[in-house]
Amino acid sequence: MSFAELPCYTIINVPSDFETPNEMQLKMDLEKGDVKVKTEALKKIIYMILNGEKIQGLLMNIIRFVLPSQDHMIKKMLLIFWEIVPKTYPDGKLMQEMILVCDAYRKDLQHPNEFIRGSTLRFLCKLKEPELLEPLMPTIRSCLEHRHSYVRRNAVMAIFTIYKNFDFLIPDAPELIANFLDGEQDMSCKRNAFMMLIHADQERALSFLSTCMDQVQNFGDILQLVIVELIYRVCHQNPSERSKFIRCIYNLLNSNSASVRYEAAGTLVTLSSAPTAVKAAVSAYIDLIVKESDNNVKLIVLDRLIAMKEVPSHEKVLQESVMDILRVLASPDLEVRRKTLNIAMELVTSRNIEEMVLILKKEISKTQGVVEQEDTGKYRQLLVRTLHSTCIRFPDVSSSVIPLLMEFLSDTNELAAMDVLIFVREAMTRFDHLRPIIVEKLLESFSMIRSVKIHRATLWILGEYCESTEDLQTLMSEIRQSLGEIPIVEDERRKAAGEEELEDESVAAAAGGSVQKLVTADGTYATQSAFSSSTEKASKNVERPPLRKYLMEGDFFIGAALGGTLSKMALRYCNLVAEEKKQNRFTAECMLVITSIMHLGVSGLPEKKITKDDLDRLNLCLKVLSDRNPMLVQVFTMDCRDALGQMLEAMAQVKMSGGKNEKKSVSVQPDTPINFLQLSKFDSLVGAGDMLDLSLSAALGTERANKMDFSSTKLSKVTQLTGFSDPVYAEAYVNVNQYDIVLDVLIVNQTRDTLQNCTLELATLGDLKLVEKPQPIVLAPNDFANIKANVKVASTENGIIFGNIVYDVKGATSDRNVVVLNDIHIDIMDYIVPASCTETEFRSMWAEFEWENKVSVNTTLNNLADYLASLLKNTNMKCLTPDKALSGECGFMAANLYAKSIFGEDALANVSLEKNMAKPDSPVTGHIRIRAKSQGMALSLGDKINQSQKSRHKKPTIAQG
Numbered sequence: 025m026s027f028a029e030l031p032c033y034t035i036i037n038v039p040s041d042f043e044t045p046n047e048m049q050l051k052m053d054l055e056k057g058d059v060k061v062k063t064e065a066l067k068k069i070i071y072m073i074l075n076g077e078k079i080q081g082l083l084m085n086i087i088r089f090v091l092p093s094q095d096h097m098i099k100k101m102l103l104i105f106w107e108i109v110p111k112t113y114p115d116g117k118l119m120q121e122m123i124l125v126c127d128a129y130r131k132d133l134q135h136p137n138e139f140i141r142g143s144t145l146r147f148l149c150k151l152k153e154p155e156l157l158e159p160l161m162p163t164i165r166s167c168l169e170h171r172h173s174y175v176r177r178n179a180v181m182a183i184f185t186i187y188k189n190f191d192f193l194i195p196d197a198p199e200l201i202a203n204f205l206d207g208e209q210d211m212s213c214k215r216n217a218f219m220m221l222i223h224a225d226q227e228r229a230l231s232f233l234s235t236c237m238d239q240v241q242n243f244g245d246i247l248q249l250v251i252v253e254l255i256y257r258v259c260h261q262n263p264s265e266r267s268k269f270i271r272c273i274y275n276l277l278n279s280n281s282a283s284v285r286y287e288a289a290g291t292l293v294t295l296s297s298a299p300t301a302v303k304a305a306v307s308a309y310i311d312l313i314v315k316e317s318d319n320n321v322k323l324i325v326l327d328r329l330i331a332m333k334e335v336p337s338h339e340k341v342l343q344e345s346v347m348d349i350l351r352v353l354a355s356p357d358l359e360v361r362r363k364t365l366n367i368a369m370e371l372v373t374s375r376n377i378e379e380m381v382l383i384l385k386k387e388i389s390k391t392q393g394v395v396e397q398e399d400t401g402k403y404r405q406l407l408v409r410t411l412h413s414t415c416i417r418f419p420d421v422s423s424s425v426i427p428l429l430m431e432f433l434s435d436t437n438e439l440a441a442m443d444v445l446i447f448v449r450e451a452m453t454r455f456d457h458l459r460p461i462i463v464e465k466l467l468e469s470f471s472m473i474r475s476v477k478i479h480r481a482t483l484w485i486l487g488e489y490c491e492s493t494e495d496l497q498t499l500m501s502e503i504r505q506s507l508g509e510i511p512i513v514e515d516e517r518r519k520a521a522g523e524e525e526l527e528d529e530s531v532a533a534a535a536g537g538s539v540q541k542l543v544t545a546d547g548t549y550a551t552q553s554a555f556s557s558s559t560e561k562a563s564k565n566v567e568r569p570p571l572r573k574y575l576m577e578g579d580f581f582i583g584a585a586l587g588g589t590l591s592k593m594a595l596r597y598c599n600l601v602a603e604e605k606k607q608n609r610f611t612a613e614c615m616l617v618i619t620s621i622m623h624l625g626v627s628g629l630p631e632k633k634i635t636k637d638d639l640d641r642l643n644l645c646l647k648v649l650s651d652r653n654p655m656l657v658q659v660f661t662m663d664c665r666d667a668l669g670q671m672l673e674a675m676a677q678v679k680m681s682g683g684k685n686e687k688k689s690v691s692v693q694p695d696t697p698i699n700f701l702q703l704s705k706f707d708s709l710v711g712a713g714d715m716l717d718l719s720l721s722a723a724l725g726t727e728r729a730n731k732m733d734f735s736s737t738k739l740s741k742v743t744q745l746t747g748f749s750d751p752v753y754a755e756a757y758v759n760v761n762q763y764d765i766v767l768d769v770l771i772v773n774q775t776r777d778t779l780q781n782c783t784l785e786l787a788t789l790g791d792l793k794l795v796e797k798p799q800p801i802v803l804a805p806n807d808f809a810n811i812k813a814n815v816k817v818a819s820t821e822n823g824i825i826f827g828n829i830v831y832d833v834k835g836a837t838s839d840r841n842v843v844v845l846n847d848i849h850i851d852i853m854d855y856i857v858p859a860s861c862t863e864t865e866f867r868s869m870w871a872e873f874e875w876e877n878k879v880s881v882n883t884t885l886n887n888l889a890d891y892l893a894s895l896l897k898n899t900n901m902k903c904l905t906p907d908k909a910l911s912g913e914c915g916f917m918a919a920n921l922y923a924k925s926i927f928g929e930d931a932l933a934n935v936s937l938e939k940n941m942a943k944p945d946s947p948v949t950g951h952i953r954i955r956a957k958s959q960g961m962a963l964s965l966g967d968k969i970n971q972s973q974k975s976r977h978k979k980p981t982i983a984q985g
Contacts, residue, residue, distance in 0.1 A: 042071055047081060054085045059095045066101040073108050083121050091128050099140060103147045111153055114780055114802050118155045126156050133163040138172040145178035149185040154193060157186055161193055173210040180213060184220040198225035205232055211244035222254045229254055237272055245281030252276060252287045259295050266295050277308050286312055302341040310348045319357045326363045343371045350383050358399050365410045377418045384411055385428055404440045412447035422455055430465040433473055445481045452489050453669055463495055470502045476574045480585045487589030488665055496597050506571040511620045513627045575624055578632025583621040587645035590614040592660050594649055611649055618642050674908055745845040751775045752829050752843050760854040765815040773803040782831040784811050790823030821960035822967060823850040852964040858902035859924040866904060866920055870932055873955040877966040881950045882973050888917040888937050891948045898972035899965060901933060915941040931956050931965055
C-alpha cells in the first residue's frame with residue numbers, strides 16, 4: 025500500500041517562507057536549549073521531514089535530549105515526529121535506535137497521567153512496524169483496566185488496529201474485547217469495543233446485541249449509530265435475519281439524536297419495502313428536515329427522499345405524504361424550497377391537489393406582506409411556476425388559482441409577473457371556459473401594471489382573446505387612459521410650454537432666455553432656447569400615464585405591439601358589429617392611436633427616436649386596417665393564435681422528451697445472470713453491494729469502474745510521462761473525482777542498479793494545488809512501484825501538471841540523476857456537465873456575463889447539423905434551441921448552448937453557422953461566441969473548441985502505390 029492510500033490523521037501546514045535550518049544549530053538547540061527552544065527545533069525538524077530532507081544525524085540527539093522530557097507540548101511534537109520519520113534502513117530492516125524509542129513509549133503507557141497514556145495509545149494505531157509493537161502488547165492489554173475511560177477507549181482502538189493489521193500479535197483480541205464489553209459502563213468505550221467486534225467477530229457482536237435489544241433506546245447516540253451499522257451489515261450478508269432486527273430499528277427512529285434517526289430511517293428502507301416501514305422512514309426524514317436548522321442537512325435528507333421516489337413501491341407511500349413534505353417550505357433557504365416544490369409537484373395526485381393548492385396560495389400570500397428581498401421575489405416566482413404546472417396537470421383547480429395569480433401582474437418583481445403571464449397565455453389556449461374570467465381580470469389589472477414587458481405581453485394576450493364587443497370597447501378605453509390625450513405630440517408640447525406658449529424665438533429672447541444656434545445632421549440650423557430646454561428637463565419629472573411614459577422614454581417596441589393589438593381589435597370588431605358607421609368609428613380610433621405613436625416617434629420629443637423596424641410594423645398595421653386584405657386579415661385574426669398553439673405544443677414535447685422518459689430506464693440486460701443469493705433487483709440497495717463500503721469508496725474516489733467501459737475510460741486516461749529508453753519509465757493514470765485529481769503513477773526501474781530515494785517531484789500551473797509531496801521510495805533492479813499524488817482543483821480552467829523523477833544510484837559519486845516528465849494536461853471537460861435553463865434566464869446571464877471569447881469555425885464538415893452535433897459532443901454542452909427550430913436546410917443555423925461546471929459556474933455559447941448552398945461540398949463557416957463569468961472558463965472552452973477542430977483536420981493519409 026502506497027503512502028497516499030494511508031489514512032491521514034494530522035494536517036500540518038508548512039509555511040511558504042520556511043528555510044531549511046543549519047543542522048549544527050539544531051543539534052545545539054536540542055542538546056542545550058530550554059523547553060521552548062527544543063519545541064521550536066522539533067517543529068523545524070518535522071517541516072524538514074515533510075519537505076523530504078534527511079535527518080539521520082539528528083535522530084540520536086532527539087532520543088538522548090528530547091525523548092526523556094516530561095513536557096506535554098514536547099510529547100505531542102514527538103508523537104508527530106515518530107509518526108513521519110523513516111524507521112527502517114533503505115534495505116527495509118528496522119533501525120536499532122527504534123529499540124530505545126520503543127522502551128520510552130512502554131514507559132509512557134505506564135505513565136500516571138491519563139492524557140499521556142491515551143495519546144500514546146492513539147499514536148500506536150498509526151504504527152505499521154510489528155517489531156515495534158510486539159514488546160508493547162502486555163502494556164497495551166493492561167490499559168484496558170485503567171480507571172479513566174479516555175485510556176480504556178484508546179486501548180480498545182489500539183487493539184482493534186493492531187489486530188486488523190497484525191493479528192498474530194494478539195490472536196485472542198475478539199474474546200478479550202467481548203469480555204471487556206460485558207463489564208464496561210462508559211458509553212464511548214462500549215462504542216469502540218462494539219465497533220471492533222462488528223469488524224472482527226460479528227457473532228460476538230450479535231450475541232451482545234441480543235442480550236440488550238430492549239435497552240438500545242437508552243444507549244448513547246455513538247453506540248446507537250454503531251448498532252445501526254451492525255444491523256445493516258448483518259442483514260445485507262444474510263437477508264433471512266431481517267425480521268429479528270426490524271423492531272430494534274423502529275425503536276431507534278425515536279432516538280434523541282438526529283444522526284441516529286437519519287441512519288435508522290435509511291437502514292429501515294433497505295431492510296423492508298412494507299408500506300408501514302417506508303411511511304415510518306419518510307416521517308422520520310421529514311421531521312429531520314423541519315427540525316434541523318442546518319441547510320446542508322435539509323438538502324441531504326431531501327436528496328434521500330428524491331432517491332426513494334425513484335423506487336415504484338416507495339413512490340406510492342410518498343404520494344400520501346405530500347402534505348407533510350410541504351411543511352419544509354417553512355425553511356427560509358431558497359434551494360431547500362425549490363427542491364421541496366419539485367418533489368411535491370412530482371408526487372401530487374388528484375386526491376391531494378386541492379390541499380396542496382391551498383398551501384401554495386397561503387405561501388404566496390405570505391410573500392406579499394414582507395419586506396421585498398431578492399430571495400422573496402425568487403420564491404414568489406417559484407410558487408407561481410409551481411401553480412402554473414399544477415393547473416396544466418390538473419385543470420380543475422385553474423378556476424381558483426387564476427384570480428389569485430392575476431394580483432401579481434402589478435407586482436414590482438417583474439420575473440413573477442412575467443411567469444403569471446406565461447401561465448395565463450397557456451391557460452387561454454388550453455381552457456376555453458376560463459377565457460372570460462381571465463380577460464375580465466386582465467382588464468381590471470391593466471391600469472395597475474408598472475412594467476413595460478408585462479404591459480407588452482398583456483396587450484398581446486388581450487388583443488388575441490378579447491372576442492366580445494364589450495371587452496373590445498373596455499380594452500380601447502383602458503388603452504386611451506394609459507396613453508393620455510391624443511394626439512400625443514400636441515398634448516406634450518402644450519404641457520411643455522405650460523401657460524405661456526413661446527412660439528417665436530424673438531419672444532423667447534425678450535423673456536430673458538439665451539438662444540443657442542445648433543447645426544443638425546443635414547447641415548441646416550436649428551434654434552434652442554434655454555427656456556425650452558429647461559422645460560424639457562422639467563417635463564421628464566412629470567407624472568405620465570404608463571403607456572405614454574414608456575413611449576416618451578424611447579421604448580417604441582411596445583408601440584409596435586400596441587399597433588398589432590389595435591389592428592386585431594379593429595378587425596374583430598368589424599366581424600362582430602354589422603353597422604358600418606360603428607365599424608368605421610372604431611377603426612378610425614385605432615388608426616388615430618397608431619398614427620399618433622408614429623408622429624411621436626419622429627417628433628424628437630422622446631429620449632430615443634423610433635426604430636425603422638417599429639415604424640415599418642406600425643405602417644403595416646395602418647395598411648391592414650385601410651385595405652383589409654383577406655390574406656393579412658387571416659394572418660392577424662387566425663394564424664397568430666395557431667402559431668401560439670404550435671409553440672406551446674412543441675415546448676410540451678421538449679419537456680416530455682427531456683424529463684420523465686429518462687426517469688426509469690432498465691439497466692439490467694435480459695441475459696444478465698440472476699443473483700440467486702438475494703433474488704433481488706440489481707438496482708435495489710441490497711443487491712447493489714454494501715451501501716457503507718460503496719459510499720466510502722465513492723468518497724475516496726476508489727470505486728470500481730464499469731467493466732464494460734474499462735477500455736474506453738481508464739486506459740484512455742493513461743498518460744506516458746517518459747520514453748521507453750529512459751532509465752526510469754513512468755506513466756500516469758489521471759482519475760478526476762470532482763474537486764480532486766488522483767495521479768496514479770507507475771514507475772519502472774529499467775536499469776540493473778538499485779535506485780535509492782527515487783522521488784516524484786511535481787508542480788502545477790493554473791488553479792491546481794498539490795496536496796502532499798510523494799514520499800521517496802527504493803527501487804530494486806527491474807522493479808516497479810506505484811506512487812499516488814493528490815491535486816486539488818479550485819475552478820474550471822485548463823491546468824498543467826509537470827515535474828521530474830530524481831534518484832540516487834548506490835555507489836555512484838555523481839550528483840542526483842533527473843528524468844524530466846512530459847506535461848499532464850488536465851481536461852476542462854472533466855468538470856463540465858450539460859445543463860438546461862429557460863430562454864429568459866439565458867438572456868439575462870448573457871447580458872450579465874462580462875467575459876466573451878469569439879471562436880471562428882474552421883472545419884472540413886459540410887453539414888450544419890453534423891457540425892453542431894460534433895460541437896456538443898466535444899464541449900459537453902446542451903443545445904437549448906429545439907430540434908424543430910434547427911431542422912430544414914436554408915444555409916443558416918443559429919443555436920444557444922448551455923453547460924454548468926461542478927463548481928457552479930455557468931457557460932453560455934451562441935453558435936452562428938453558414939453554408940453556401942450553391943456549392944454542396946463547401947465547408948461550414950461562421951463563429952461561436954462563448955460567455956462566462958470567469959475569464960478562465962471562457963478561454964478554456966474556446967481552446968477546447970479550437971483543439972477539437974484541429975484534431976478533426978488530421979485525417980489518416982493513404983499510401984499511394
